[in-house]
Amino acid sequence: MNIAILAHQATPAAPPPDRPRFMRLPQVMASTGLSKSGIYKYIKQGQFPRPVPLGGHYVAWLSSEIDAWMQSRISERNEA
Numbered sequence: 001m002n003i004a005i006l007a008h009q010a011t012p013a014a015p016p017p018d019r020p021r022f023m024r025l026p027q028v029m030a031s032t033g034l035s036k037s038g039i040y041k042y043i044k045q046g047q048f049p050r051p052v053p054l055g056g057h058y059v060a061w062l063s064s065e066i067d068a069w070m071q072s073r074i075s076e077r078n079e080a
Contacts, residue, residue, distance in 0.1 A: 022052065022060035031066055 023031070028039060042048030049069055051059035 021063040023063050
């Protein structure tokens with residue numbers, strides 16, 4: 001078999017840009033710089049996106065909502 005074909009088959013395709021992408025808590029923490037308690041404090045105050053239940057006790061956040069929250073923080077900083 002051709003090595004190029006094998007390499008192509010092993011590389012997962014990137015998801016379409018309009019497709020929703022979930023982020024688990026460690027990813028949200030790494031992206032935002034917030035701690036777990038900080039994230040849940042802001043959720044309780046209505047200042048952070050709520051997680052999406054995945055079933056059982058698993059939850060995740062939509063990456064688009066986390067990106068929008070971060071952009072709003074940047075906009076607030078720039079307006080001040």
